[in-house]
Amino acid sequence: MTSTPPKRLVVAVNPAASFGRRRGVGADAAGRLRAAGHDVVELEAPDYAMLRSRARDALATADALIVVGGDGMVNLGVGLVAETGMPLGIVPSGTGNDTARSLGLPHDDPGAAIERLLVALQREPRSIDAARVSHAAGTRWYACMLSAGFDAIVNERANRMSWPKGPRRYTIALLVELARLRPIRYRLELDGVASERAAVLVSVGNGVSLGGGMKATPDAVLDDGLLDVLVVEPLSRSSFLRIFPRVFAGTHVTDRRVSIERARRIRIDAADVVAYADGERIAPLPIEIECVPGALRVLV
Template sequence: MPNPLTIVVAINPSASFGKSRSVGPAVVARLRAAGHRVTSLQEPDFAHLVEAAALAVAQTPDALVVVGGDGMVSLGVNLLATTDVPLGIIPSGTGNDMARGLGIPVGDPDAAVDALLESLARAPRAIDAGRIHHLDADGRPQTTWFACVLSAGFDAIVNERANNLRRPRGKSRYLVALAIELARLKPIRYRLVLDGVETVTDAALIAVGNNQSIGGGMRVTPDAVVDDGLFDVLVVTPLSRLAFLRVFPRVFAGTHLTDPRVTVHRATTVRIEAESVAAYADGERVSLLPVDIEMVPGALRILA
């Protein structure tokens, strides 16, 4: 048996009553059965979980394992970026895009725990992360980290709309938001600065990818590599509603890059400006634009 490790497991509070409610306790049980010292964090809400996880990470455990979707990954990335504490991921959320891009089994928690236990016996993998500089609602400077994809176009607008809808609940709320915003689809005027080179352009979608997908498998930046020190910056020029509906399904397969209205740039620093558009990173709202994003190579240690 390997030397026992001190592991903190943070469990998504919203999974307490859902179909994934048994995943967190099962992860804790298997890690303890493997001989590890485990602290299980099960808090009543996300804010309390962030606070508890921050206190636990301050004690420099051997690993932080998050159980949930990309929101939980975002929690882990923002606590662990530039530290020596590695992040483990047991995907049990809706999107699970970060886990998917890292090759962690999705839809099979037992297999994900198997992979985690194997990873604990090896040195962690170093991957890149993006550091976002932005302002909060009161105009104060803030820093937010992401490891998967930042979006600041039509998909972010749909996310914003869905978050503001009271009904319906679940995935159907996103579909309603998509229908509403598709009816209002219009070009967005952006000022985009990539590694110091400025472009002013109209676009329907801009995404900055360190990993490949958003929204549960939409491969917006299919060629992105998590440890190459570069962002893949996707720009989709304005589309009619009909053209959008034709291109959109190709995103899931990652074949949209052959469309002449789609371009990908590679950069280490990105500034995005636009009026009344919010940026979302790893599925979580960051702030309204503008945002400044910098690539930090090897900023995150991953158990994968």
């Protein structure tokens, strides 16, 4: 039993979690939470839209939302609980798990993550910032990283491909877009200061990494009230391939063609670019991003 009163927990499981090597993580998490004395509502659905709807209804009588999956599930959770005061717990079981990495959670060991969650439920949640994205069709939230450049273009191509399945699809999309690499003309506005820049990559980090540990904004802080804006100036394909591996260590920031600025409000516009956040498709540019301090309470 817990040393604090039992809680009513909504556990939302990635719709794709019935496949692959981590298909039992959701049931394991729910079982361990019940064994600890909590009242658990376990939710599964065939797709994200239905899962989101079911979770929204269940949260009316809940004390916390627990998401089981990767960054896409974290994104779903953030969209449901940002600015509500409802705590969010994370059991990472995806391929990237970049939000978990930024929070210092076990990102490659679901069992250890469940143990950490059980301890966190006995403590006060941590308050961190979240980023609110406004676009032509509405508003979205994200916790870790937004991309609006080369990596987002690769994501967009991969999502349009019906073959092959799995990670190979992204590898092929990467090679196709690398062959077509060219600068994008951006119109940026950081806290009211406007500029036009040619770049191959623009990312806006609340957390540190994207793509499973690529430290795009290595010095980002989750609760400083600011977002880190990464801009990579035009590069040849050979230069891009030399810099790219350095992103995993965060040492790309020493290159003179790479810059990071901090801002609370950012506007990004460019032709034919779609923004992705936490690996999820957000909207075509233009978008406006605002860092909302303390908008998210997390169980860590």
